[in-house]
Amino acid sequence: MKRFYGTDLPNPLMLGTAQYPSPAILEQAFRQSAAGVATVSLRREGAGGAGQTFWSMIRELGVLVLPNTAGCHTVKEAVTTAHMAREVFDTPWIKLELIGHTDSLQPDVFQLVEAARILTEDGFQVFPYTTDDLIVGERLLAAGCEVLMPWGAPIGSGRGLNNEYALRAMRAEFPDVPLVVDAGIGLPSHAAHAMELGFDAVLLNTAVARAGDPAAMAKAMALAVQAGQLAHQADPIEARDMAEASTPVIGKAFLS
């Protein structure tokens, strides 16, 4: 498994921490899935008061913490949020979200590249939430990013992988870069699909937190990610339009 800014992930599942029915259920979801990375939003939880309780719980999970800049629409907001997150969490990691479109929460890739450059120069290790655009990916790498996190589909949409072709192209173009499908995953089959394409990890939140049984869904996602990773390594069969008998008949004589 590829290293993320020099760090080995314990497994390829990153789980968000928003929208759970209760902190206890959030904790169960992490335990059941054994997710190795927790994304957390400074802007949602705040830095003091109730936020402290939340941070204590996250720390007790024993996972790697990836703060994000969720809700930021400008370079300035994102950079300020990143600096505060670094102080609160004592980590150079930042998931850079720079939202450009209200309905789809699509990243604004122009601001994204600019903020990535500024933060990298400031010593941050940037995990950019980006589209599946290859050229944007190149610009982000040139700006100093060593990880790319293209969307599967809009955040919270649960649609899975809207554009498998683009994700395949990205995987082929950047064979040595850790690639994470971030956003859009709704079902374990989507998570498995991402890993089957050779992605290095999957980041999801809504699909687990808003499921009827978040802990069970978290476990299902963990199993699916493992399944997809195994399959990618196991050299799957190629899909074909016509059939191929799985049971070639070699001894009809005994029926004659």
Place this chain on the structure above:
Amino acid sequence: MKRFYGTDLPNPLMLGTAQYPSPAILEQAFRQSAAGVATVSLRREGAGGAGQTFWSMIRELGVLVLPNTAGCHTVKEAVTTAHMAREVFDTPWIKLELIGHTDSLQPDVFQLVEAARILTEDGFQVFPYTTDDLIVGERLLAAGCEVLMPWGAPIGSGRGLNNEYALRAMRAEFPDVPLVVDAGIGLPSHAAHAMELGFDAVLLNTAVARAGDPAAMAKAMALAVQAGQLAHQADPIEARDMAEASTPVIGKAFLS
């Protein structure tokens, strides 16, 4: 989990026994996947000689054996094969394959229904390999079948679920009938998908036997089936076209 002719399956994975690079690898695939049912072809293995070695190995796996009528194109062939299988395996179970089209190996549903009726009257417990046609499903149930096994895609094609709509419709129409997606599965994401739709099991062969590493792929399929089953029970989120912020920002004030 639903019972199959009064029998509980240990898990929802049925695995074929054809096309493995070696008997040892076949055995590893079964061990790694813990598949509960093995489909076997009388016509492929024959009833004596080398066949005996094969049967001994299958018996040692400790799985339920589901003989099939692979390669049969007429009612008469299928019925004769079923009778021989019952003698050899001492089981009333028969996976009824009646192939009607050379390129797609599509079932001939007219002959299928007729053979299912004859075999049921003869005391067989028929697992019909069928299309995703609802009306055919009704006829097979009326003919005495208590299990339906619609295809996902042509045998060995690895295309996954060609017609999700039809499979959903079948699930909704026959809520109490054990339904198995049989054929077409190429990847764990396909297997998970079938289970997410509420299917009771998945039957596959080529995707495992022809993978570069069959044992690893078998394990991947087992994980995926479990993931899909868990997800179905966990009440997944509904897919939507537009985004929904997974991290609602409730405290912007501290940034001002």
